[in-house]
Amino acid sequence: MPAGAPAGRRHPARHARGQGHVRPAQHLRHRARVRGPGRAAQRARRRDRDLPGHLIHPYLEPPVPHALAHRGGALLAGNEQVENTLEAFRRAVELGYAYVETDVHVSADGVVYAFHDLSLSRMTGDEAAIETLTGDQVDAVVMGGRAPIPRLSAVLEALPATRFNIDVKSDAAVEPTLDVIARAGAQ
Structure with a gap:
Protein backbone atom coordinates (compact mmCIF):
# COMPACT_ATOMS: atom_id res chain seq x y z
CA MET A 1 0.00 0.00 0.00
CA PRO A 58 -55.38 13.73 10.98
CA TYR A 59 -54.96 9.95 10.95
CA LEU A 60 -51.20 10.42 11.19
CA GLU A 61 -51.02 13.24 13.71
CA PRO A 62 -47.70 13.51 15.55
CA PRO A 63 -46.01 12.17 17.53
CA VAL A 64 -44.68 9.41 15.33
CA PRO A 65 -44.03 6.52 14.96
CA HIS A 66 -47.38 4.92 15.71
CA ALA A 67 -47.76 1.45 17.20
CA LEU A 68 -50.38 -0.65 15.42
CA ALA A 69 -52.02 -3.70 16.94
CA HIS A 70 -51.65 -6.00 13.92
CA ARG A 71 -54.73 -8.16 13.31
CA GLY A 72 -56.20 -6.53 16.36
CA GLY A 73 -53.20 -7.52 18.45
CA ALA A 74 -53.07 -11.17 17.40
CA LEU A 75 -49.91 -11.80 19.43
CA LEU A 76 -51.10 -10.05 22.59
CA ALA A 77 -51.73 -12.27 25.59
CA GLY A 78 -55.31 -13.45 25.56
CA ASN A 79 -55.82 -12.80 21.85
CA GLU A 80 -54.65 -16.21 20.69
CA GLN A 81 -57.23 -17.75 18.35
CA VAL A 82 -59.37 -14.60 18.41
CA GLU A 83 -57.39 -12.25 16.16
CA ASN A 84 -59.41 -9.64 14.27
CA THR A 85 -62.35 -9.96 16.65
CA LEU A 86 -64.10 -7.31 18.67
CA GLU A 87 -62.63 -8.95 21.78
CA ALA A 88 -59.09 -8.61 20.39
CA PHE A 89 -59.64 -5.01 19.26
CA ARG A 90 -60.98 -4.02 22.68
CA ARG A 91 -58.03 -5.66 24.44
CA ALA A 92 -55.59 -3.77 22.21
CA VAL A 93 -57.34 -0.47 22.95
CA GLU A 94 -57.33 -1.24 26.69
CA LEU A 95 -53.56 -1.74 26.44
CA GLY A 96 -53.21 1.72 24.93
CA TYR A 97 -53.12 1.10 21.19
CA ALA A 98 -54.76 3.98 19.34
CA TYR A 99 -54.13 2.30 15.97
CA VAL A 100 -55.44 -1.13 15.09
CA GLU A 101 -54.80 -3.02 11.87
CA THR A 102 -57.44 -5.35 10.53
CA ASP A 103 -58.18 -7.21 7.34
CA VAL A 104 -61.54 -7.48 5.62
CA HIS A 105 -63.35 -9.89 3.35
CA VAL A 106 -66.85 -9.66 1.94
CA SER A 107 -69.48 -12.39 2.15
CA ALA A 108 -71.43 -13.68 -0.83
CA ASP A 109 -74.24 -11.25 0.01
CA GLY A 110 -71.99 -8.20 0.46
CA VAL A 111 -71.42 -8.07 4.24
CA VAL A 112 -67.91 -6.92 5.21
CA TYR A 113 -66.13 -8.95 7.90
CA ALA A 114 -62.90 -8.38 9.82
CA PHE A 115 -60.93 -11.53 9.03
CA HIS A 116 -57.44 -12.15 7.70
CA ASP A 117 -57.28 -15.46 5.86
CA LEU A 118 -58.93 -16.43 2.61
CA SER A 119 -60.44 -19.52 4.23
CA LEU A 120 -61.71 -20.09 7.75
CA SER A 121 -59.53 -23.19 8.26
CA ARG A 122 -56.67 -21.77 10.36
CA MET A 123 -58.96 -20.03 12.83
CA THR A 124 -61.99 -22.34 12.87
CA GLY A 125 -61.13 -25.61 11.13
CA ASP A 126 -63.78 -24.94 8.46
CA GLU A 127 -62.38 -24.93 4.90
CA ALA A 128 -64.97 -22.46 3.56
CA ALA A 129 -64.05 -18.97 2.38
CA ILE A 130 -66.04 -15.99 3.64
CA GLU A 131 -66.81 -14.98 0.07
CA THR A 132 -68.69 -18.26 -0.46
CA LEU A 133 -70.88 -17.87 2.64
CA THR A 134 -73.82 -15.60 3.37
CA GLY A 135 -73.69 -13.07 6.18
CA ASP A 136 -75.92 -15.25 8.34
CA GLN A 137 -73.58 -18.21 7.85
CA VAL A 138 -70.50 -16.16 8.77
CA ASP A 139 -72.30 -14.72 11.80
CA ALA A 140 -72.70 -18.29 13.11
CA VAL A 141 -68.94 -19.04 12.96
CA VAL A 142 -67.06 -18.82 16.26
CA MET A 143 -63.28 -18.51 16.67
CA GLY A 144 -61.41 -19.97 19.58
CA GLY A 145 -64.68 -21.30 20.95
CA ARG A 146 -65.69 -17.85 22.15
CA ALA A 147 -65.55 -15.02 19.59
CA PRO A 148 -67.64 -14.52 16.46
CA ILE A 149 -66.15 -13.08 13.28
CA PRO A 150 -67.18 -9.43 13.53
CA ARG A 151 -68.81 -7.35 10.87
CA LEU A 152 -66.72 -4.28 10.09
CA SER A 153 -69.74 -2.09 10.76
CA ALA A 154 -70.00 -3.47 14.32
CA VAL A 155 -66.28 -2.91 14.93
CA LEU A 156 -66.39 0.72 13.80
CA GLU A 157 -69.53 1.34 15.84
CA ALA A 158 -68.09 -0.25 19.00
CA LEU A 159 -64.73 1.58 18.78
CA PRO A 160 -65.39 4.98 17.20
CA ALA A 161 -62.27 6.66 18.64
CA THR A 162 -59.92 3.93 17.44
CA ARG A 163 -57.98 4.52 14.24
CA PHE A 164 -58.11 1.52 11.95
CA ASN A 165 -55.71 0.53 9.21
CA ILE A 166 -57.92 -1.66 7.02
CA ASP A 167 -56.33 -4.17 4.65
CA VAL A 168 -58.95 -5.02 2.02
CA LYS A 169 -58.18 -8.59 0.94
CA SER A 170 -60.07 -8.76 -2.36
CA ASP A 171 -61.26 -6.51 -5.14
CA ALA A 172 -64.85 -7.53 -4.43
CA ALA A 173 -64.53 -6.13 -0.89
CA VAL A 174 -63.39 -2.63 -1.87
CA GLU A 175 -66.74 -0.95 -2.58
CA PRO A 176 -68.63 -2.60 0.30
CA THR A 177 -65.80 -1.62 2.67
CA LEU A 178 -65.90 1.99 1.50
CA ASP A 179 -69.67 2.00 2.00
CA VAL A 180 -69.32 0.72 5.59
CA ILE A 181 -66.67 3.34 6.37
CA ALA A 182 -68.82 6.13 4.92
CA ARG A 183 -71.94 5.00 6.81
CA ALA A 184 -69.94 4.88 10.06
CA GLY A 185 -68.50 8.35 9.41
CA ALA A 186 -65.06 6.86 10.03
CA GLN A 187 -63.22 8.63 7.25
Whole structure:
Protein backbone atom coordinates (compact mmCIF):
# COMPACT_ATOMS: atom_id res chain seq x y z
CA MET A 1 0.00 0.00 0.00
CA PRO A 2 1.46 3.42 -0.93
CA ALA A 3 2.48 5.78 1.86
CA GLY A 4 -0.26 8.21 2.82
CA ALA A 5 -3.04 5.94 1.51
CA PRO A 6 -6.17 5.81 3.68
CA ALA A 7 -6.28 3.07 6.27
CA GLY A 8 -8.47 0.13 5.43
CA ARG A 9 -8.58 -3.02 3.42
CA ARG A 10 -8.19 -3.05 -0.30
CA HIS A 11 -11.17 -4.19 -2.27
CA PRO A 12 -9.76 -6.84 -4.65
CA ALA A 13 -11.92 -5.90 -7.64
CA ARG A 14 -11.35 -2.18 -7.21
CA HIS A 15 -7.65 -2.62 -6.55
CA ALA A 16 -7.27 -4.63 -9.75
CA ARG A 17 -8.85 -1.72 -11.63
CA GLY A 18 -6.81 0.82 -9.65
CA GLN A 19 -9.83 2.34 -7.89
CA GLY A 20 -8.59 2.76 -4.35
CA HIS A 21 -9.68 1.45 -0.99
CA VAL A 22 -12.76 0.54 0.97
CA ARG A 23 -13.39 2.21 4.32
CA PRO A 24 -12.83 -0.03 7.31
CA ALA A 25 -15.89 -1.76 8.72
CA GLN A 26 -15.34 0.00 12.06
CA HIS A 27 -16.24 3.31 10.41
CA LEU A 28 -19.53 1.86 9.15
CA ARG A 29 -20.45 0.52 12.59
CA HIS A 30 -19.87 3.98 14.06
CA ARG A 31 -22.09 5.54 11.41
CA ALA A 32 -24.88 3.04 12.15
CA ARG A 33 -24.70 3.89 15.84
CA VAL A 34 -24.96 7.60 15.15
CA ARG A 35 -27.85 7.18 12.73
CA GLY A 36 -29.76 4.60 14.74
CA PRO A 37 -33.45 4.58 15.65
CA GLY A 38 -33.06 7.51 18.03
CA ARG A 39 -31.83 9.77 15.25
CA ALA A 40 -34.59 8.63 12.92
CA ALA A 41 -37.20 9.45 15.54
CA GLN A 42 -35.61 12.86 16.09
CA ARG A 43 -35.71 13.58 12.36
CA ALA A 44 -39.36 12.48 12.17
CA ARG A 45 -40.32 14.74 15.09
CA ARG A 46 -38.45 17.66 13.53
CA ARG A 47 -40.13 16.99 10.17
CA ASP A 48 -43.57 16.82 11.76
CA ARG A 49 -42.99 19.99 13.74
CA ASP A 50 -41.88 21.88 10.64
CA LEU A 51 -44.66 20.74 8.31
CA PRO A 52 -47.69 22.97 7.88
CA GLY A 53 -50.70 21.42 9.59
CA HIS A 54 -52.62 20.97 6.35
CA LEU A 55 -49.98 18.53 5.05
CA ILE A 56 -50.46 16.02 7.87
CA HIS A 57 -53.60 13.92 7.61
CA PRO A 58 -55.38 13.73 10.98
CA TYR A 59 -54.96 9.95 10.95
CA LEU A 60 -51.20 10.42 11.19
CA GLU A 61 -51.02 13.24 13.71
CA PRO A 62 -47.70 13.51 15.55
CA PRO A 63 -46.01 12.17 17.53
CA VAL A 64 -44.68 9.41 15.33
CA PRO A 65 -44.03 6.52 14.96
CA HIS A 66 -47.38 4.92 15.71
CA ALA A 67 -47.76 1.45 17.20
CA LEU A 68 -50.38 -0.65 15.42
CA ALA A 69 -52.02 -3.70 16.94
CA HIS A 70 -51.65 -6.00 13.92
CA ARG A 71 -54.73 -8.16 13.31
CA GLY A 72 -56.20 -6.53 16.36
CA GLY A 73 -53.20 -7.52 18.45
CA ALA A 74 -53.07 -11.17 17.40
CA LEU A 75 -49.91 -11.80 19.43
CA LEU A 76 -51.10 -10.05 22.59
CA ALA A 77 -51.73 -12.27 25.59
CA GLY A 78 -55.31 -13.45 25.56
CA ASN A 79 -55.82 -12.80 21.85
CA GLU A 80 -54.65 -16.21 20.69
CA GLN A 81 -57.23 -17.75 18.35
CA VAL A 82 -59.37 -14.60 18.41
CA GLU A 83 -57.39 -12.25 16.16
CA ASN A 84 -59.41 -9.64 14.27
CA THR A 85 -62.35 -9.96 16.65
CA LEU A 86 -64.10 -7.31 18.67
CA GLU A 87 -62.63 -8.95 21.78
CA ALA A 88 -59.09 -8.61 20.39
CA PHE A 89 -59.64 -5.01 19.26
CA ARG A 90 -60.98 -4.02 22.68
CA ARG A 91 -58.03 -5.66 24.44
CA ALA A 92 -55.59 -3.77 22.21
CA VAL A 93 -57.34 -0.47 22.95
CA GLU A 94 -57.33 -1.24 26.69
CA LEU A 95 -53.56 -1.74 26.44
CA GLY A 96 -53.21 1.72 24.93
CA TYR A 97 -53.12 1.10 21.19
CA ALA A 98 -54.76 3.98 19.34
CA TYR A 99 -54.13 2.30 15.97
CA VAL A 100 -55.44 -1.13 15.09
CA GLU A 101 -54.80 -3.02 11.87
CA THR A 102 -57.44 -5.35 10.53
CA ASP A 103 -58.18 -7.21 7.34
CA VAL A 104 -61.54 -7.48 5.62
CA HIS A 105 -63.35 -9.89 3.35
CA VAL A 106 -66.85 -9.66 1.94
CA SER A 107 -69.48 -12.39 2.15
CA ALA A 108 -71.43 -13.68 -0.83
CA ASP A 109 -74.24 -11.25 0.01
CA GLY A 110 -71.99 -8.20 0.46
CA VAL A 111 -71.42 -8.07 4.24
CA VAL A 112 -67.91 -6.92 5.21
CA TYR A 113 -66.13 -8.95 7.90
CA ALA A 114 -62.90 -8.38 9.82
CA PHE A 115 -60.93 -11.53 9.03
CA HIS A 116 -57.44 -12.15 7.70
CA ASP A 117 -57.28 -15.46 5.86
CA LEU A 118 -58.93 -16.43 2.61
CA SER A 119 -60.44 -19.52 4.23
CA LEU A 120 -61.71 -20.09 7.75
CA SER A 121 -59.53 -23.19 8.26
CA ARG A 122 -56.67 -21.77 10.36
CA MET A 123 -58.96 -20.03 12.83
CA THR A 124 -61.99 -22.34 12.87
CA GLY A 125 -61.13 -25.61 11.13
CA ASP A 126 -63.78 -24.94 8.46
CA GLU A 127 -62.38 -24.93 4.90
CA ALA A 128 -64.97 -22.46 3.56
CA ALA A 129 -64.05 -18.97 2.38
CA ILE A 130 -66.04 -15.99 3.64
CA GLU A 131 -66.81 -14.98 0.07
CA THR A 132 -68.69 -18.26 -0.46
CA LEU A 133 -70.88 -17.87 2.64
CA THR A 134 -73.82 -15.60 3.37
CA GLY A 135 -73.69 -13.07 6.18
CA ASP A 136 -75.92 -15.25 8.34
CA GLN A 137 -73.58 -18.21 7.85
CA VAL A 138 -70.50 -16.16 8.77
CA ASP A 139 -72.30 -14.72 11.80
CA ALA A 140 -72.70 -18.29 13.11
CA VAL A 141 -68.94 -19.04 12.96
CA VAL A 142 -67.06 -18.82 16.26
CA MET A 143 -63.28 -18.51 16.67
CA GLY A 144 -61.41 -19.97 19.58
CA GLY A 145 -64.68 -21.30 20.95
CA ARG A 146 -65.69 -17.85 22.15
CA ALA A 147 -65.55 -15.02 19.59
CA PRO A 148 -67.64 -14.52 16.46
CA ILE A 149 -66.15 -13.08 13.28
CA PRO A 150 -67.18 -9.43 13.53
CA ARG A 151 -68.81 -7.35 10.87
CA LEU A 152 -66.72 -4.28 10.09
CA SER A 153 -69.74 -2.09 10.76
CA ALA A 154 -70.00 -3.47 14.32
CA VAL A 155 -66.28 -2.91 14.93
CA LEU A 156 -66.39 0.72 13.80
CA GLU A 157 -69.53 1.34 15.84
CA ALA A 158 -68.09 -0.25 19.00
CA LEU A 159 -64.73 1.58 18.78
CA PRO A 160 -65.39 4.98 17.20
CA ALA A 161 -62.27 6.66 18.64
CA THR A 162 -59.92 3.93 17.44
CA ARG A 163 -57.98 4.52 14.24
CA PHE A 164 -58.11 1.52 11.95
CA ASN A 165 -55.71 0.53 9.21
CA ILE A 166 -57.92 -1.66 7.02
CA ASP A 167 -56.33 -4.17 4.65
CA VAL A 168 -58.95 -5.02 2.02
CA LYS A 169 -58.18 -8.59 0.94
CA SER A 170 -60.07 -8.76 -2.36
CA ASP A 171 -61.26 -6.51 -5.14
CA ALA A 172 -64.85 -7.53 -4.43
CA ALA A 173 -64.53 -6.13 -0.89
CA VAL A 174 -63.39 -2.63 -1.87
CA GLU A 175 -66.74 -0.95 -2.58
CA PRO A 176 -68.63 -2.60 0.30
CA THR A 177 -65.80 -1.62 2.67
CA LEU A 178 -65.90 1.99 1.50
CA ASP A 179 -69.67 2.00 2.00
CA VAL A 180 -69.32 0.72 5.59
CA ILE A 181 -66.67 3.34 6.37
CA ALA A 182 -68.82 6.13 4.92
CA ARG A 183 -71.94 5.00 6.81
CA ALA A 184 -69.94 4.88 10.06
CA GLY A 185 -68.50 8.35 9.41
CA ALA A 186 -65.06 6.86 10.03
CA GLN A 187 -63.22 8.63 7.25
